[in-house]
């Protein structure tokens with residue numbers, strides 16, 4: 024199975040797609056829908072997460088044999104998760120929550136970013152590229168930390184993360200500036216997330232040349248980040264079977280808190296691989312550009328940007344949607360023209376048949392911050408399950424979709440301890456002190472253990488204090504590219 028840019032052009036191998044990240048025409052590398060391999064789900068149901076991941080990763084990335092994938096998956100995940108199942112499903116008796124936050128940084132990005140470094144290094148080797156790889160990432164909070172944790176001390180790879188000086192929470196900042204590892208650098212950028220992101224894009228465009236070093240990216244435009252996410256749809260399905268919620272072969276719905284459309288797209292790929300996925304419920308916060316798109320076929324980013332209590336979903340350009348349009352239409356010319364219209368005019372509308380196809384699989388709902396908090400409270404009061412703000416948005420969408428429409432797994436993408444202020448407020452508790460005080464208080468009250476990686480965070484030594492204006496980013500990166508040892 025080969026990969027193609029969503030906007031046309033030549034086939035490339037899965038390894039090349041991972042090394043390059045973004046296609047040269049600006050499109051995203053994607054497989055053709057009809058080439059997606061069909062899995063025999065009965066043969067997968069007894070496997071542990073590692074063996075299951077090996078089968079799925081090698082099926083979707085044919086440059087990797089199953090044995091090779093198994094090795095990499097073990098290296099990527101072993102000893103780093105707080106559950107032996109890696110991504111357990113919590114069944115409260117009422118709802119099922121797929122806990123994707125048991126990894127080293129307590130957000131679901133870990134599921135992909137633990138494995139991506141290994142896939143990238145091996146892919147580079149398979150492509151005969153023996154340069155060192157320098158990963159550049161701009162982050163609004165969760166991605167940067169998860170990427171550094173994934174790439175730390177991986178030989179042959181270095182990573183620089185840029186975060187907006189005034190745009191991340193105290194917990195997120197402290198998680199990043201205390202990052203250990205000989206190959207990581209974290210740098211604050213004066214400005215907001217867009218300033219940091221544009222700065223990184225400019226560096227890629229100007230492509231600074233240093234012999235022996237190539238640049239790459241760790242954000243969700245890389246197919247190597249998407250593939251590892253397909254696995255947990257399968258493992259969650261088998262968990263629902265074990266819990267007696269469904270029988271093998273019956274459909275299962277999934278409600279997914281969505282930003283860049285990567286997570287939910289992985290669910291669609293699982294569906295294409297033969298997993299009996301019912302409906303995929305796309306849950307958004309007040310930045311509801313996807314809700315409108317799925318309900319009307321019109322994508323329109325010309326709207327106010329809202330800063331919400333589910334910040335990892337505060338996004339108006341949902342890049343992986345481009346992959347869905349390609350998978351469902353098979354028409355790269357159409358995708359290229361829609362994307363150029365989006366860039367030039369800020370909006371596009373898909374043809375009626377394509378909208379019909381999308382609506383046959385996806386439903387979409389959104390809620391505001393007040394409803395998010397009410398949902399956290401309702402889940403806690405009725406089910407004694409403590410969920411974070413992003414998970415709460417997905418729970419609310421599942422309610423709006425209808426509880427009578429069959430069993431549904433709610434994807435839980437972050438630990439509630441990453442957003443203690445909003446969670447405390449939702450529960451009607453006193454929010455005195457800083458975020459660290461609130462984390463401790465939340466633990467006392469809820470008796471839900473705080474993730475070890477967040478414990479003692481406040482006291483952790485600050486190892487990174489670089490601060491730059493956006494204009495200074497290229498020189499900073501160029502300088503770091505030339506230093507053999509950091």
Ligand SMILES: *Cc1c(COP(=O)(O)O)cnc(C)c1O
Nearest residue numbers: 281282283284285286335436437
């Ligand atoms: C990134 C993120 C999301 C959104 O995932 P996408 O793949 O971008 O749709 C949801 N919740 C949390 C906590 C995240 O970090």
